[in-house]
Amino acid sequence: MTDIKDMKVWFVTGSQHLYGPKTLQQVDVDSSKIVDGLNASGKLPVEVVFKPVVKTPDEILNICVEASADKNCIGIITWMHTFSPAKMWIGGLKALSKPYMHLHTQFNRDLPWSEIDMDYMNLHQSAHGGREYGFINARMRKNRKVVVGHWQDENVQTQVGNWVRTAIGWADSQGLKVARFGDNMREVAVTEGDKVEAQIKFGWQINAYGLGDLVKYIDKVTDAEVDELYKEYEQEYAVAENCKPGGEYHENVRVQARYEIALKRFMVDGNFKAFTTNFENLTGLSQLPGLASQRLMAAGYGFGAEGDWKQAALLRIVKTMSEGMKGGSSFMEDYTYHLDPANEAVLGAHMLEICPSIAAKKPRLEVQPLGIGGKDAPARLIFESETGDAMNVTMIDMGNRFRIIVNTLDVIEPLDTMPKLPVASAFWKTHPNLADGAAAWIYAGGTHHSVFTLALTPDFIETFAEYADIEFVIIGKDTKVPEFKKELKWNEVYYMLAKGL
Numbered sequence: 001m002t003d004i005k006d007m008k009v010w011f012v013t014g015s016q017h018l019y020g021p022k023t024l025q026q027v028d029v030d031s032s033k034i035v036d037g038l039n040a041s042g043k044l045p046v047e048v049v050f051k052p053v054v055k056t057p058d059e060i061l062n063i064c065v066e067a068s069a070d071k072n073c074i075g076i077i078t079w080m081h082t083f084s085p086a087k088m089w090i091g092g093l094k095a096l097s098k099p100y101m102h103l104h105t106q107f108n109r110d111l112p113w114s115e116i117d118m119d120y121m122n123l124h125q126s127a128h129g130g131r132e133y134g135f136i137n138a139r140m141r142k143n144r145k146v147v148v149g150h151w152q153d154e155n156v157q158t159q160v161g162n163w164v165r166t167a168i169g170w171a172d173s174q175g176l177k178v179a180r181f182g183d184n185m186r187e188v189a190v191t192e193g194d195k196v197e198a199q200i201k202f203g204w205q206i207n208a209y210g211l212g213d214l215v216k217y218i219d220k221v222t223d224a225e226v227d228e229l230y231k232e233y234e235q236e237y238a239v240a241e242n243c244k245p246g247g248e249y250h251e252n253v254r255v256q257a258r259y260e261i262a263l264k265r266f267m268v269d270g271n272f273k274a275f276t277t278n279f280e281n282l283t284g285l286s287q288l289p290g291l292a293s294q295r296l297m298a299a300g301y302g303f304g305a306e307g308d309w310k311q312a313a314l315l316r317i318v319k320t321m322s323e324g325m326k327g328g329s330s331f332m333e334d335y336t337y338h339l340d341p342a343n344e345a346v347l348g349a350h351m352l353e354i355c356p357s358i359a360a361k362k363p364r365l366e367v368q369p370l371g372i373g374g375k376d377a378p379a380r381l382i383f384e385s386e387t388g389d390a391m392n393v394t395m396i397d398m399g400n401r402f403r404i405i406v407n408t409l410d411v412i413e414p415l416d417t418m419p420k421l422p423v424a425s426a427f428w429k430t431h432p433n434l435a436d437g438a439a440a441w442i443y444a445g446g447t448h449h450s451v452f453t454l455a456l457t458p459d460f461i462e463t464f465a466e467y468a469d470i471e472f473v474i475i476g477k478d479t480k481v482p483e484f485k486k487e488l489k490w491n492e493v494y495y496m497l498a499k500g501l
């Protein structure tokens, strides 16, 4: 996964010289206490670094230029401790190229009724200072996250922590290398898209490789390495009898182990963080990489089937943002429906490639025929997903912009066993219900592929979309299809005009 140990978030406090040096010294002290409080909260995955209070346009410009140039700084938290006349911020905000948020808090939580005087007021002006700052951000059409509440409140700390995670995801997105083995599945529309635009918007470096490049790596894997990895499989999974040494399909499992080792080396050597495969492009491979793709996803790599590089990169970013959080994330496909009017639900799966990070129980390792592609029967992990709150996230290319669509879900227990279905799966209820949720998704042009996550909530993705300045729509519990259709139409106009704003 991404090495986050050197990443930092800077804490920048806005003020002005109006209040005199004594007050400003106190502002520095109060700010550093907030920084200490945030760091001690355990809610932030990286360290927040206190920066001295800024009081002039030059100081603001300098800190923003420094933050933009600093490799380890992934974003800044801005706080208007006192009134900080916002024309002072124009130069700095124009120069700032890192994500930033506006923490709208004040040092003291409660109004000191019997003590409040003008000295207190000099130190507690966020209520109006934050509004002055908000105006210039709005006037400059700046996308930023606003979090409101007392800095010691756990909910506020969690929101700041979530924002920090989106900044980590954004940092990971810059220069994210995606290896495409082969091209997209032939004639498929939704997995296509503008890779140059994706690099401009998200920083993704998406390049294709011939299968021969991977085959060279596969040929170099030794039997001893395969033996070693196979032992790991026996420890981690319930391996089917016919897949064990001496069994009919043991060799098929060893083939996937070879793929896993080779793929991992290819990714490490090229510093790739996501990859795609395509069952139509497997020259030199005897199986579609199933188990191998599943295991690489579990190790933190993004994956997209049928050449779907958009979901591959998105999955990688979702995994980076959610590292250390409860709940896994996987490549996913709307597989088939359960259309009982009393209990409508979706079975999500893929022909092989679902990440075991979402598994509720120990996965089974089996070899079964694939049915398409004309290759050998591939080894794969079979399991059912953990239940709970989840969402599907997908990205499509609308021609003049990328659109991200989120649909929140309740993942539930399957209604029965599926002994003849040899794939990993998740069973969910779509919000607001299957008919409206699926209709809205289809009106929005959402693909059958998505990134399924039990870890993140829609706000993470919304913030990410804002960093990239692309369209974001959500289908949730309150979605009404006629309103949603209007939103899509309004967005159409907005994205025609947005370049002029």
Ligand code: MN
Pocket: 305, 306, 333, 350, 449
């Ligand atoms: Mn597919």
